[in-house]
Amino acid sequence: EIVLSQSPATLSLSPGQRATLSCRASQNINNYLSWYQRRPGQPPRLLIYDASDRATGVPARFSGSGSGTDFTLTISNLEPEDFAIYFCQQRAKWPLTFGGGTKVEIK
Amino acid sequence: VQLVQSGAEVKKPGASVKISCKASGYTFISYPIHWVRQAPGQRLEWMGCMYLGSGDTKFSPNFQGRVTFTRDTSTATAYMELNSLRSEDTTLYYCARDSCSAGPCSMIDWGQGTLVTVSS
Numbered sequence: 001e002i003v004l005s006q007s008p009a010t011l012s013l014s015p016g017q018r019a020t021l022s023c024r025a026s027q028n029i030n031n032y033l034s035w036y037q038r039r040p041g042q043p044p045r046l047l048i049y050d051a052s053d054r055a056t057g058v059p060a061r062f063s064g065s066g067s068g069t070d071f072t073l074t075i076s077n078l079e080p081e082d083f084a085i086y087f088c089q090q091r092a093k094w095p096l097t098f099g100g101g102t103k104v105e106i107k
Numbered sequence: 108v109q110l111v112q113s114g115a116e117v118k119k120p121g122a123s124v125k126i127s128c129k130a131s132g133y134t135f136i137s138y139p140i141h142w143v144r145q146a147p148g149q150r151l152e153w154m155g156c157m158y159l160g161s162g163d164t165k166f167s168p169n170f171q172g173r174v175t176f177t178r179d180t181s182t183a184t185a186y187m188e189l190n191s192l193r194s195e196d197t198t199l200y201y202c203a204r205d206s207c208s209a210g211p212c213s214m215i216d217w218g219q220g221t222l223v224t225v226s227s
Contacts, residue, residue: 038149046206091211095165095167096167098143098152101149
């Protein structure tokens with residue numbers, strides 16, 4: 001199966017700062033990568049699909065980039081509600097797999 | 108679009124649990140439903156999915172043979188049954204709708220989650 005490795009595990013930042021999250025795939029997945037946000041007590045929320053397309057209603061401060069094996073989620077100008085856990089997920093091959101997550105916490 | 112899951116369950120080791128996911132706000136059979144659970148350490152674990160029109164299923168090797176997906180198109184409800192429960196299966200389970208009819212694509216809508224507790 002395709003393994004997704006996310007880094008860092010935890011990112012400590014202040015509101016207004018920029019967050020850069022990484023997701024690396026164990027093999028080429030083209031652009032078949034999605035990003036999800038998970039806040040405490042809530043189900044995951046789709047942010048980005050196909051590496052760089054924002055889902056409906058997702059603020060423009062969220063952006064995704066990358067292809068092949070290396071991907072990045074950038075959150076510019078962190079808002080208080082952005083402090084959460086972020087997961088990447090690939091759909092290139094069965095079984096679908098998720099990364100281990102990056103927690104963005106308030107510094 | 109709304110996915111409403113059944114309530115929390117408490118089961119004994121070795122038993123089975125069946126969770127429902129009732130869909131509304133879209134054409135039920137048009138999009139696959141995925142089942143995802145929260146793994147240890149908060150990570151997410153994909154269990155499998157069902158194409159609701161054809162009934163075709165895909166499974167994670169971690170659950171193949173132990174999980175069954177069914178659906179009732181008359182009530183727009185998908186089901187996930189997990190057998191031979193063990194303590195490690197204690198966690199939160201989600202259903203999620205695929206964004207594409209011929210997926211897999213992304214999981215665009217999610218249920219609220221169902222907590223399953225396995226304890227003797």
